[in-house]
Amino acid sequence: MGGDFGPEVVIAGAAKALERHPDVTFVLFGLKEDCEPHLQKYPKLRERSVFHECELAVGMDEKPSQALRRGRYVSTMWRAIEAVKRDEADVAVSAGNTGALMAMAKFCLRTMAHVERPAIAGIWPTLKGESIVLDIGATIGADAQQLMDFALMGGAMARALFETDRPTVGLLNVGVEEVKGLEEVKEAGRLIREANLPTIAYHGFVEGDDIGKGTVDVVVTEGFTGNIALKTAEGTARQISQLLRDAMSRTFLAKMGYLLAKGAFDLLREKMDPRKVNGGVFLGLNGIVIKSHGSTDPEGFAAAIDVGYDMARNRLTEKIAEDLRIYHARHQPPAGPEAA
Amino acid sequence: MGGDFGPEVVIAGAAKALERHPDVTFVLFGLKEDCEPHLQKYPKLRERSVFHECELAVGMDEKPSQALRRGRYVSTMWRAIEAVKRDEADVAVSAGNTGALMAMAKFCLRTMAHVERPAIAGIWPTLKGESIVLDIGATIGADAQQLMDFALMGGAMARALFETDRPTVGLLNVGVEEVKGLEEVKEAGRLIREANLPTIAYHGFVEGDDIGKGTVDVVVTEGFTGNIALKTAEGTARQISQLLRDAMSRTFLAKMGYLLAKGAFDLLREKMDPRKVNGGVFLGLNGIVIKSHGSTDPEGFAAAIDVGYDMARNRLTEKIAEDLRIYHARHQPPAGPEAA
Numbered sequence: 001m002g003g004d005f006g007p008e009v010v011i012a013g014a015a016k017a018l019e020r021h022p023d024v025t026f027v028l029f030g031l032k033e034d035c036e037p038h039l040q041k042y043p044k045l046r047e048r049s050v051f052h053e054c055e056l057a058v059g060m061d062e063k064p065s066q067a068l069r070r071g072r073y074v075s076t077m078w079r080a081i082e083a084v085k086r087d088e089a090d091v092a093v094s095a096g097n098t099g100a101l102m103a104m105a106k107f108c109l110r111t112m113a114h115v116e117r118p119a120i121a122g123i124w125p126t127l128k129g130e131s132i133v134l135d136i137g138a139t140i141g142a143d144a145q146q147l148m149d150f151a152l153m154g155g156a157m158a159r160a161l162f163e164t165d166r167p168t169v170g171l172l173n174v175g176v177e178e179v180k181g182l183e184e185v186k187e188a189g190r191l192i193r194e195a196n197l198p199t200i201a202y203h204g205f206v207e208g209d210d211i212g213k214g215t216v217d218v219v220v221t222e223g224f225t226g227n228i229a230l231k232t233a234e235g236t237a238r239q240i241s242q243l244l245r246d247a248m249s250r251t252f253l254a255k256m257g258y259l260l261a262k263g264a265f266d267l268l269r270e271k272m273d274p275r276k277v278n279g280g281v282f283l284g285l286n287g288i289v290i291k292s293h294g295s296t297d298p299e300g301f302a303a304a305i306d307v308g309y310d311m312a313r314n315r316l317t318e319k320i321a322e323d324l325r326i327y328h329a330r331h332q333p334p335a336g337p338e339a340a
Numbered sequence: 341m342g343g344d345f346g347p348e349v350v351i352a353g354a355a356k357a358l359e360r361h362p363d364v365t366f367v368l369f370g371l372k373e374d375c376e377p378h379l380q381k382y383p384k385l386r387e388r389s390v391f392h393e394c395e396l397a398v399g400m401d402e403k404p405s406q407a408l409r410r411g412r413y414v415s416t417m418w419r420a421i422e423a424v425k426r427d428e429a430d431v432a433v434s435a436g437n438t439g440a441l442m443a444m445a446k447f448c449l450r451t452m453a454h455v456e457r458p459a460i461a462g463i464w465p466t467l468k469g470e471s472i473v474l475d476i477g478a479t480i481g482a483d484a485q486q487l488m489d490f491a492l493m494g495g496a497m498a499r500a501l502f503e504t505d506r507p508t509v510g511l512l513n514v515g516v517e518e519v520k521g522l523e524e525v526k527e528a529g530r531l532i533r534e535a536n537l538p539t540i541a542y543h544g545f546v547e548g549d550d551i552g553k554g555t556v557d558v559v560v561t562e563g564f565t566g567n568i569a570l571k572t573a574e575g576t577a578r579q580i581s582q583l584l585r586d587a588m589s590r591t592f593l594a595k596m597g598y599l600l601a602k603g604a605f606d607l608l609r610e611k612m613d614p615r616k617v618n619g620g621v622f623l624g625l626n627g628i629v630i631k632s633h634g635s636t637d638p639e640g641f642a643a644a645i646d647v648g649y650d651m652a653r654n655r656l657t658e659k660i661a662e663d664l665r666i667y668h669a670r671h672q673p674p675a676g677p678e679a680a
């Protein structure tokens with residue numbers, strides 16, 4: 001039901017994802033009168049899905065606490081998450097209210113053993129392909145141990161999504177000389193290095209411009225900085241594409257040139273298409289929940305389902321649990337940064 | 341002496357700036373044998389400048405403490421800053437070691453009354469023109485009062501640089517629902533709003549993508565986030581231009597199109613030219629110091645001088661001091677965020 005356009009986009013997106021992955025089945029939760037007309041348009045999807053009528057949908061502007069109070073047990077959002085908990089679904093995908101989705105996911109699925117706080121991981125297009133950046137906005141601040149957990153969880157996600165057994169991991173930091181970096185980031189660097197894990201290759205610190213370069217497979221940071229980095233990059237990409245559009249429509253020659261080079265522009269657009277990397281993955285919970293951009297179109301929502309599909313097939317939750325178990329069995333709970 | 345290319349770029353940049361601002365005079369500090377050959381190439385600059393031979397130049401890799409120990413009183417960097425202190429120069433511009441420059445500037449010029457910590461302000465190209473972002477890396481973290489000071493100082497810089505008497509100011513924050521934002525950012529918002537200053541129009545919170553949109557004239561944040569936002573935006577811009585270059589050289593049609601639209605591409609390149617907005621301005625000290633990118637070319641270094649020229653003509657230091665005086669005369673020192 002969620003997102004700026006509701007079932008129209010969600011159902012069309014599911015239909016698109018089904019074309020790409022004919023082995024998927026869908027468990028849909030919605031208000032009947034809103035979903036029925038759209039479902040009728042996609043007979044194949046209808047055949048491969050079960051529709052559960054719900055009595056309530058969480059609003060996009062509801063506060064998490066309010067959504068939880070009103071929508072627990074009964075809302076479409078809750079029931080989609082609950083389907084994961086009950087093993088009726090491998091992954092829940094929603095374009096709805098992010099705060100409500102995180103609050104309900106935490107409440108319903110609970111955090112994994114050893115994980116204090118969940119993170120939201122984003123997939124970032126880079127010059128080399130794609131990287132994972134986390135946390136992009138689940139919570140503000142993170143101590144060294146939480147950053148270590150993010151590194152483990154991001155590493156497991158990279159192993160599930162990319163063709164690598166030992167993804168490279170970097171800690172986002174500043175390179176300005178006189179600034180020595182955040183204490184907790186330095187401490188996290190020490191923890192990751194000392195853990196010397198077989199599942200991740202620790203690269204060291206990376207700076208903001210390393211994200212787009214694709215210097216590492218996984219960029220680890222806390223939610224405030226991660227969210228601002230993500231939005232700043234999105235803003236810069238939009239700004240350049242706007243300037244490019246303006247420049248290309250300015251003169252006759254430019255317009256002609258644009259027409260000739262249209263294939264190249266399309267290629268660029270495809271490479272930077274934010275829809276292709278749509279989907280923030282909630283990590284650290286006992287189940288996979290994917291948040292699609294609320295403003296996305298069917299192609300973008302299908303991309304969020306694709307991410308969920310890859311995660312489920314590659315048993316992401318089990319991979320994370322396993323990595324955490326190995327790490328924590330080998331390591332005493334370390335002292336906080338204050339004690340260092 | 342500083343920067344990746346030393347006097348060659350600095351002196352050529354000064355010559356370029358002199359062409360644009362024939363009323364400028366230069367006070368140059370350098371090692372004679374390194375500067376002399378370059379100075380000879382620019383007789384006009386030579387005529388409008390005084391050269392002070394120094395015995396020592398700070399290395400690009402020296403730690404700030406080391407540079408300060410070795411280079412205080414005697415290095416080219418120190419003496420350039422000292423010229424500002426002694427009123428022999430209105431502004432010091434350097435492409436040298438950022439950490440050393442900040443350490444020496446703090447030590448030599450001292451922070452202004454009421455200012456606890458200096459900030460580095462950057463000029464950011466936006467869809468609407470330019471905005472000021474601070475702090476982009478002077479120090480990590482800032483409490484509410486320091487963010488309030490940054491707002492005042494950035495506002496004064498906007499009044500000096502842009503055509504406005506009451507620039508709009510936004511506090512960088514995250515918009516994700518469940519994350520309520522950093523405590524100190526919320527508290528700073530309250531402080532700025534309550535101050536109700538005649539010199540700045542407080543806009544409220546802004547997100548990462550608002551920077552490129554040009555939503556406000558001044559974006560206020562602490563140094564860690566500011567530095568990462570800046571580098572992430574630079575990285576994204578480079579990434580897109582790389583992809584665009586690749587796409588445009590891929591097929592014959594694309595190459596033809598590129599040639600026809602070359603004027604448009606040049607226009608875009610000019611709008612996004614990082615050299616044009618080269619120069620981090622140290623705010624909050626008793627004098628203006630500008631840090632140019634170390635890797636810049638003469639055009640970029642001249643742009644840093646241009647920024648300094650505008651600042652000096654518009655009496656930035658006096659404006660900041662005046663704004664701070666007015667604010668602090670009207671307000672009790674507020675309680676820290678813990679007490680709120």
